Amino acid sequence: MIDPLHPRTRLVGLGRPHRPGDPLNHPVTPASNFLPGGEHWYSRLDGTNTIDALEEVIGALEGGTALVFGSGMAAVAAVLSLVPAGGKIAAPTDCYHGVAGLLTEGAAAGRWDLHRIEPTDTAGWAAACDGADLVWLESPSNPLLEISDLPAICRSGGRTAIVGVDSTFATPLGQRPLELGADLAMHSVTKFMGGHSDLLAGAVVTRREDLATRLQGHRQLAGAVPGALEAFLALRGLRTLSVRLDRQQSNAGELARRLEAHPAVRRVRYPGLVTDPGHTLAASFMDGYGAVISFEVADDDTAAAVVEGMQIVTHATSLGGVESTAERRSGYPGSTHLPPGLIRMSVGIEHVDDLWDDLARALAVASA
Ligand SMILES: *Cc1c(COP(=O)(O)O)cnc(C)c1O
Secondary structure, three states, X not given: OOOOOOHHHHHHHOOOOOOOOOOOOOOOOOOOEOOOOOOOOEHHHHXXXXXXXXXXXXXXXXXXXXXXXXXXXXXXXXXXXXXXXXEEEEEEOOOOHHHHHHHHHHHHOOOEEEEEEOOOOHHHHHHHHOOOXXXXXXXXXXXXXXXXXXXXXXXXXXXOOXXXXXXXXXXXXXXXXXXXXXXXXXXXOOOOOOOOOOOOOEEEEEOOHHHHHHHHHHHHHHOOOOOHHHHHHHHHHXXXXXXXXXXXXXXXXHHHHHHHOOOOOOEEEOOOOOOOOOHHHHHHHOOOOOOEEEEEOOOHHHHHHHHHHOOOOEEOOOOOOOOOEEEEOOOOOOOOOOOOOEEEEEOOOOOHHHHHHHHHHHHHHHHO
16 A cells, blocks of 8 residues: 655654553563563564564655664674575675675675675676675765665666665665665664664665565574664654754755865765766655765875864764764775775754854864
8 A cells, every 4th residue: 555645744653652541652661571462472573662663664664564673783684694605795895884894704704705896887786686696785875975876776687686775874765775676775773763873773674575574583583673762762763854854964965065165175975966976866866865975185184183173073983863973984994995084974953054164174274
């Protein structure tokens, strides 16, 4: 059945109790086990009320069955459990460093063959869809903000692979991989969906019943469920995603334009910039461009001085919170492909002029 309501309405209204006298929000239920005869039995196996509610909302947003996990990485690990021993995985050259680490660790241990493909090599991805067991995409990518042609890749003919998309940077409001033809959409709920830097959670959504069953079976055995409080906080955060994201995206677009014109900045990557190589493609299938930007300054020392010199923008890892954060990305393990002086910034909901003043001041001091 096609739900006529817009996702922005559904994420507010779904996942709520509905019996007379119930509270408007599911209370946190810290429970491992339940008395027999009800909906739940043991929360590693069949969840809790807050886990169920979170899955209802995320599933409705992406248009599939959602399974939530204790972190984004736990969700990715569950997806990798779908790959048979000795199977073949295609993954992007630029992707979240934890995912790259898990993939290379498994390849080194002989669990699978790993093929890395440039995010923009659409023909390479299409070829991988026929022959690989898992095609793992991440778009926009972390931290280079590369855009992969998801519609073309997900619909490529002769496909044998399970195609999964890490859609963390886009959120379900920015793109819906299942509608584009992917088998799996994955999110680090820790980031924009949670939105307040106060929880770890992950999600995988699919329309394929066989995959949902296998992922759920893996989660039950591997035990990668979120806690009841984390599920509650994620759902509470998700309720305001649409307004947070609107502000964060408009701030990001404005900062990207101002950074692009700044003499101390060599290059800005943000798919919302008309000059960005991913812009036309992103505009063709995304709704908005997210709120992460990356930009290059002269070198790593300058980048360190910029992120440490800001007072409103917090020097911290991770992204997607209401508060702006920035971090130097090059020079870390698994980041040899990154240009020197790269800064990744997650843009929050503060007033854009305050953010710009902070950035411009730190850039001026660091580049002096
Ligand atoms: C943070 C992140 C992850 C990992 O999620 P955790 O919740 O930290 O485990 C995966 N993919 C992307 C794109 C991320 O930004």
